[in-house]
Each structure stands twice: as structure tokens, then as C-alpha cells.
Amino acid sequence: xxxxxxxxxxxxxxxxxxxxxxxxxxxxxxxxxxxxxxxxxxxxxxxxxxxxxxxxxxxxxxxxxxxxxxxxxxxxxxxxxxxxxxxxxxxxxxxxxxxxxxxxxxxxxxxxxxxxxxxxxxxxxxxxxxxxxxxxxxxxxxxxxxxxxxxxxxxxxxxxxxxxxxxxxxxxxxxxxxxxxxxxxxxxxxxxxxxxxxxxxxxxxxxxxxxxxxxxxxxxxxxxxxxxxxxxxxxxxxxxxxxxxxxxxxxxxxxxxxxxxxxxxxxxxxxxxxxxxxxxxxxxxxxxxxxxxxxxxxxxxxxxxxxxxxxxxxxxxxxxxxxxxxxxxxxxxxxxxxxxxxxxxxxxxxxxxxxxxxxxxxxxxxxxxxxxxxxxxxxxxxxxxxxxxxxxxxxxxxxxxxxxxxxxxxxxxxxxxxxxxxxxxxxxxxxxxxxxxxxxxxxxxxxxxxxxxxxxxxxxxx
Amino acid sequence: xxxxxxxxxxxxxxxxxxxxxxxxxxxxxxxxxxxxxxxxxxxxxxxxxxxxxxxxxxxxxxxxxxxxxxxxxxxxxxxxxxxxxxxxxxxxxxxxxxxxxxxxxxxxxxxxxxxxxxxxxxxxxxxxxxxxxxxxxxxxxxxxxxxxxxxxxxxxxxxxxxxxxxxxxxxxxxxxxxxxxxxxxxxxxxxxxxxxxxxxxxxxxxxxxxxxxxxxxxxxxxxxxxxxxxxxxxxxxxxxxxxxxxxxxxxxxxxxxxxxxxxxxxxxxxxxxxxxxxxxxxxxxxxxxxxxxxxxxx
Numbered sequence: 164x165x166x167x168x169x170x171x172x173x174x175x176x177x178x179x180x181x182x183x184x185x186x187x188x189x190x191x192x193x194x195x196x197x198x199x200x201x202x203x204x205x206x207x208x209x210x211x212x213x214x215x216x217x218x219x220x221x222x223x224x225x226x227x228x229x230x231x232x233x234x235x236x237x238x239x240x241x242x243x244x245x246x247x248x249x250x251x252x253x254x255x256x257x258x259x260x261x262x263x264x265x266x267x268x269x270x271x272x273x274x275x276x277x278x279x280x281x282x283x284x285x286x287x288x289x290x291x292x293x294x295x296x297x298x299x300x301x302x303x304x305x306x307x308x309x310x311x312x313x314x315x316x317x318x319x320x321x322x323x324x325x326x327x328x329x330x331x332x333x334x335x336x337x338x339x340x341x342x343x344x345x346x347x348x349x350x351x352x353x354x355x356x357x358x359x360x361x362x363x364x365x366x367x368x369x370x371x372x373x374x375x376x377x378x379x380x381x382x383x384x385x386x387x388x389x390x391x392x393x394x395x396x397x398x399x400x401x402x403x404x405x406x407x408x409x410x411x412x413x414x415x416x417x418x419x420x421x422x423x424x425x426x427x428x429x430x431x432x433x434x435x436x437x438x439x440x441x442x443x444x445x446x447x448x449x450x451x452x453x454x455x456x457x458x459x460x461x462x463x464x465x466x467x468x469x470x471x472x473x474x475x476x477x478x479x480x481x482x483x484x485x486x487x488x489x490x491x492x493x494x495x496x497x498x499x500x501x502x503x504x505x506x507x508x509x510x511x512x513x514x515x516x517x518x519x520x521x522x523x524x525x526x527x528x529x530x531x532x533x534x535x536x537x538x539x540x541x542x543x544x545x546x547x548x549x550x551x552x553x554x555x556x557x558x559x560x561x562x563x564x565x566x567x568x569x570x571x572x573x574x575x576x577x578x579x580x581x582x583x584x585x586x587x588x589x590x591x592x593x594x595x596x597x598x599x600x601x602x603x604x605x606x607x608x609x610x611x612x613x614x615x616x617x618x619x620x621x622x623x624x625x
Numbered sequence: 626x627x628x629x630x631x632x633x634x635x636x637x638x639x640x641x642x643x644x645x646x647x648x649x650x651x652x653x654x655x656x657x658x659x660x661x662x663x664x665x666x667x668x669x670x671x672x673x674x675x676x677x678x679x680x681x682x683x684x685x686x687x688x689x690x691x692x693x694x695x696x697x698x699x700x701x702x703x704x705x706x707x708x709x710x711x712x713x714x715x716x717x718x719x720x721x722x723x724x725x726x727x728x729x730x731x732x733x734x735x736x737x738x739x740x741x742x743x744x745x746x747x748x749x750x751x752x753x754x755x756x757x758x759x760x761x762x763x764x765x766x767x768x769x770x771x772x773x774x775x776x777x778x779x780x781x782x783x784x785x786x787x788x789x790x791x792x793x794x795x796x797x798x799x800x801x802x803x804x805x806x807x808x809x810x811x812x813x814x815x816x817x818x819x820x821x822x823x824x825x826x827x828x829x830x831x832x833x834x835x836x837x838x839x840x841x842x843x844x845x846x847x848x849x850x851x852x853x854x855x856x857x858x859x860x861x862x863x864x865x866x867x868x869x870x871x872x873x874x875x876x877x878x879x880x881x882x883x884x885x886x887x888x889x890x891x892x893x894x895x896x897x898x899x900x901x902x903x904x905x906x907x908x909x910x911x912x913x914x915x916x917x918x919x920x921x922x923x
Binding site for chain 1 (some may be wrong): 727
């Protein structure tokens with residue numbers, strides 16, 4: 164039975180056991196004079212409990228089986244490969260096994276290698292046995308589990324409590340998946356970064372001012388001076404992010420104030436979704452816009468007043484990134500401003516404050532922690548933004564504060580270091596992980612600070 | 626819309642009466658004399674009034690919240706507005722310094738004059754008006770600033786202090802007059818939101834008197850407070866009367882009896898009866914007032 168058919172059967176069994184469990188609880192229940200059932204829980208809970216017993220053990224075994232099946236069969240098959248293969252070094256034996264898998268998947272042409280022929284047959288036989296065993300075992304476990312729960316159903320069984328516990332574990336495991344994934348990402352980046360720091364010292368990476376990651380393959384190669392000073396990348400990132408925030412914070416904040424405090428309800432209901440459309444534009448489209456429209460425009464208009472502007476200026480990338488972040492800031496600030504209680508406004512108006520005085524001195528003051536939190540979240544987005552800068556910012560790692568120059572960012576360098584054919588043990592490739600780790604640390608701490616501030620603000624009014 | 630032409634009082638003659646049909650049905654069984662809308666029992670006028678309201682009608686959208694209310698506010702007097710929930714007393718109070726302007730769909734008609742000048746005239750700016758007619762709300766609403774900054778807010782926006790010494794003086798004297806100074810003098814830089822409910826309400830009163838208003842409106846100032854804090858605020862109101870005119874909305878008849886000199890009874894948007902507090906509570910003339918005061922409804 165194929166896996167999909169097995170799963171469907173399992174689902175049918177589960178549904179059936181729900182109704183059996185429910186029916187049994189109803190048939191066992193005695194109704195007292197007060198019209199009160201003698202069941203501990205509602206009948207649905209007995210049904211759910213039976214269904215859970217039917218489904219969960221079977222699903223656990225099934226997933227375990229599927230995970231382990233291939234490696235166990237491969238192990239058994241590799242035992243009976245010819246002796247000459249057995250005696251090969253580890254890496255070459257793996258190659259043979261790889262070829263075996265390719266043959267099985269039908270990814271080769273021509274006749275299979277005669278050495279592999281018995282192994283392939285053996286593998287196929289084992290797989291068939293495994294498949295049949297799986298079907299039998301899973302269906303048996305599922306039916307037995309359902310029967311066990313069904314037989315336990317009695318008015319005294321605390322079915323609701325059991326179901327609640329199962330639900331709790333389901334929720335716990337869901338949240339653990341997110342946490343474990345994060346930890347996994349951090350660790351994978353961390354290990355590669357550690358390998359990088361074994362070849363390049365941490366101090367050189369953090370404080371070096373020259374970035375030129377081309378590593379020489381031959382000693383006489385031209386331009387082979389590799390240098391891994393990340394300072395120009397971080398200044399470039401900060402410069403572009405700074406320009407972006409310079410655009411996004413005032414415009415976003417002021418549009419939020421207008422929308423939440425001044426605009427009529429009708430205007431607001433039209434404009435707010437339109438502003439949020441900006442957030443839905445894919446960043447790669449912003450990238451075109453920056454590279455093909457904004458950057459040449461800035462270069463040409465700079466040329467008109469006699470400034471030499473690089474055609475891939477930090478200004479162009481920053482401007483467009485700022486526009487991208489506007490809806491982020493305006494929508495977060497709008498929520499926070501709306502959360503300021505009406506009594507604050509009344510109090511201020513009651514003292515004879517004008518609309519703008521009220522906004523400036525009371526509402527923004529009350530909403531400030533939330534707004535700061537929103538801005539910090541936006542900063543971490545700007546720092547981590549990749550697509551716009553890949554397309555609009557240059558690759559030259561200039562250490563400059565001039566927004567008209569071409570700069571490069573951490574994310575751009577990570578992309579260029581990893582794109583294309585790369586060897587995974589050179590310092591050049593590993594540098595990408597070190598950069599990623601730095602970036603991660605920066606944005607993570609910004610997010611932590613922002614969330615902390617936002618939470619503090621929430622405590623004030625709820 | 627039914628137009629009633631039988632109205633004969635001088636104050637209602639010159640305005641068209643906009644009376645919905647509904648109230649006659651609703652209160653019919655309770656009311657003997659409900660044909661004459663806008664006819665208030667008792668004398669609505671006082672000698673030398675600070676504020677005068679004439680033929681005030683308020684609509685929230687289609688809802689006619691107040692009908693033809695006439696009332697004078699005297700100097701150095703506490704006027705209490707009482708009545709069952711939803712009778713329009715808070716609405717009337719908020720008309721007195723145009724706080725209703727901030728509510729969408731609220732329409733005020735009629736004339737409310739402060740020292741003889743109609744505050745709803747087109748040339749009147751609400752900013753100085755609200756400095757002259759201050760308001761204290763039901764729920765204490767200190768700003769998220771320090772105690773000092775809360776009180777200094779009004780003087781700052783109206784430019785009442787020329788320098789820091791002036792401002793200190795205003796803040797300290799306002800806090801003293803609201804009876805809060807001794808409790809907070811060592812922590813003026815702490816947030817105002819950290820005070821207890823009663824202290825917050827006195828802070829809001831201090832904030833209102835810091836701009837030297839002429840009239841103070843109070844919208845159930847004690848309803849969120851415990852009895853001891855209430856007693857403190859009531860003493861304060863009695864003290865403030867020497868300097869200001871005070872209009873207070875209250876649900877507690879005992880409070881109205883304790884703090885006010887005149888009492889006005891509202892019922893479903895009508896001002897039913899006005900009179901000296903002692904008379905209203907001992908010898909109400911209108912049947913509705915009597916029923917409310919004796920606790921038959923409300």
C-alpha cells in the first residue's frame with residue numbers, strides 16, 4: 164500500500180473511531196433524575212480521545228519508520244556488496260552506495276554495473292517487505308489503539324482532561340519547532356563562522372578596513388591579496404540604512420499621525436490600504452526601480468549641478484529602501500497612536516490645547532515607546548534587506564560616508580560570495596557565514612530591544 | 626416630526642420646537658404634565674450670571690439628546706446636574722466648553738454665553754474658551770508625564786509663565802489648592818500615572834486650575850473613587866467655590882446635596898426642575914423630580 168493510501172485509510176479509521184468512542188460513551192451514560200448525565204465529560208471528548216489514540220501512535224511509528232527505512236535497508240544491502248567494494252576507503256564506498264541509489268531512482272543510463280546488480284535486487288526486495296510490514300504494523304497499531312481507548316471509555320474516564328493534555332503537547336511541539344529551527348540556523352552559521360575565524364583572526368575581521376575577498380588559487384595569480392576587514396561593509400550597510408530611515412521615519416510617522424488624528428474616516432479607509440500596497444510590492448521590483456530609474460536620475464541631476472555621482476550610489480539604494488519601509492513604520496505607528504486612550508485627548512483639549520499641541524505633547528508622548536519599537540524593527544529590516552541593495556548598490560567596498568559614492572553592504576557581499584560555483588572550505592566562502600552571523604547578532608539585538616520597549620508600553624494601558 | 630405650538634413660555638417662543646414623538650409615549654405613564662416641552666419648573670435664571678444657556682438643543686446624528694434647555698450658572702456657586710443615566714446631563718456639561726466639538730456628528734443649537742458672549746459664535750476660538758472653562762473628567766486621566774509636567778502643561782501651552790520661577794509658582798500653588806502638594810512635593814518628577822486614583826483626580830483638578838479658569842466643569846469626578854478620596858474631593862470643591870463657578874454632574878444625590886447650592890434635574894433630555902439644593906431635595910415641585918429623589922427610578 165502506498166503511503167498516501169495508507170494515510171487516507173488512517174484518516175478514515177480515525178473518523179470512525181471518533182464516532183465509535185462517542186457512541187459508546189452515550190450508551191454507557193446513565194441519566195439521573197436531575198436530567199444530568201453521569202458522564203465526566205461531554206460525549207465529543209470521548210470520541211476525540213478515541214480518535215487520538217487511533218491516530219497519534221500510528222502516525223509516530225509511521226514517521227519514525229519512514230525516517231529510518233532508507234538507512235537501515237542501505238546498511239543491510241551494503242553488507243553483502245562484494246569484498247572488493249567492502250575494502251574500499253570510506254569515501255569511495257559512499258560513492259558506490261550513491262551509485263546504487265541513483266540506479267534505484269532510475270537516474271542512470273544503460274545497463275547497471277554488474278557488481279551492483281545483486282545489491283539492487285536485494286534492495287528492491289527489502290523495500291517491498293518493508294512496505295508491506297509498514298502497512299500491517301500501522302493499521303494494527305491504529306486499530307489496537309482505537310480499541311484500547313474504546314474499551315476504556317466509561318463514565319468515570321476523565322476524557323476532557325486527557326484531550327486537554329494532548330492539545331497542550333501539540334501546542335508545545337509547534338512552538339518548539341520554531342525555536343529549534345532558529346537554534347539550528349544559528350548553529351549552522353556559527354560553526355561555519357568558527358571555521359572562518361580559524362583562518363582569519365576575529366580582530367582583523369572586525370576592525371580591518373580593507374575588504375577584498377578574492378583568495379589566490381595559485382601563488383602567482385593577479386589580484387590575489389585577500390583581505391577580510393568587514394568595516395567598509397558595515398559602514399556601507401549603516402549608511403544605506405541611515406538614508407532609508409531618514410526618508411521612512413518622518414514620512415511614515417507623519418502619515419500615521421495624519422491618518423489616525425486628522426483624516427476623516429472615509430479618507431482613511433481608502434488611503435490606509437493603498438499605503439499598505441507599498442508593503443506588498445516585492446523587493447525585487449523596488450530593486451528595478453532603484454537601479455533603472457532612481458540611480459540614473461540622481462546621477463544625471465547630480466551632473467547638472469556639477470557633482471560627480473556614482474551610478475550605483477548609496478543615495479539611490481537608501482531612497483528606495485526608505486520608500487519600501489514607509490508602510491512598515493506608518494502602519495505600526497498608526498496602531499500605537501490609535502491605542503492612546505481617548506481620555507488623553509479629552510484631557511488635553513479640555514485644557515484648551517489645540518489639535519497639534521495635543522498630538523505633539525500628549526499623543527506622541529504617550530505613543531513614543533511603541534513608535535520607537537516600530538522604528539527599531541524597521542531598522543533591523545533595513546539592515547537585513549538584500550534585493551534592493553544587490554541591484555542598486557555597488558560591489559565596491561569603499562570606506563566612505565559620502566552618500567553619492569558607491570558602497571556595498573553586508574547582504575550584497577554575502578550574496579556575491581555564495582553565488583556561483585564555490586569551494587566550501589576557502590576563507591572566501593566561509594566569510595559569508597561570518598558576515599551572516601554578525602548581521603544576525605545585530606538584527607537580533609535590535610529586535611530584542613524593540614520588543615522589550617513595545618512590551619513595556621503595552622503594560623501601561625492594558 | 627410633531628411640532629408643538631402650545632408652548633407659551635417666553636424662552637421657547639422664538640425658536641421652532643423640534644420634538645420627536647417618542648418621549649410622550651415612553652414616559653406617558655409616569656408623567657402628568659409632559660405636553661409642554663422645554664418648560665422647566667423653578668427659576669432657571671440667577672442675578673449676575675457667569676454663564677447663560679438658552680434654548681440649547683443637541684443632536685448626536687439623529688438622536689435628539691437635549692431639548693430646549695435653559696440654565697444660568699452663577700458666580701461662586703456649585704451647580705449640580707442630576708438625573709438618571711442617559712438623560713443628557715453630561716452632554717449639557719460638555720456643551721459649556723464646546724468639548725462636544727470633538728465628537729463626530731454632534732450638533733449643538735441655541736446660545737450659550739460666557740460673560741454675555743455666545744461661545745458658539747463663529748468668531749470665538751475654542752482654545753481660550755477652554756482655558757476659561759476648565760473640565761475634569763469622570764475617570765482620572767493624567768498625561769504620561771511627571772506630576773510637575775502634568776500641571777505645567779496648561780500654563781505652557783497658553784504661555785502663562787514668563788520664566789521657570791513663574792511656572793514653579795503656578796504649579797506649586799495649583800497643587801496646594803487641590804490639596805495634593807503635601808503628598809507629592811518630594812516626587813514632582815515622578816510619573817503622574819503612578820499616583821492613587823484619588824490623587825490622580827486631584828492632579829487633574831490641579832491641572833485644570835493651573836490655567837486660572839473662571840468656570841470648572843466636573844463630570845462625575847468621584848465615581849471612580851473610594852469614599853475617603855471622595856470626601857477629600859468634596860471638601861476641595863467647597864473650597865474652590867470661593868474662587869470659581871463650578872458645575873458638577875453627579876449620580877450620587879447625597880453628593881449633590883452635600884456640595885451644591887443649586888440643583889438641576891434632567892430627564893430624557895429635558896431640564897425638568899431647577900432650584901436651590903435644599904428645596905429640590907426637601908420639597909420637589911415636579912412629580913418626576915420627586916420620584917427620582919425618592920428613589921422610584923433612576
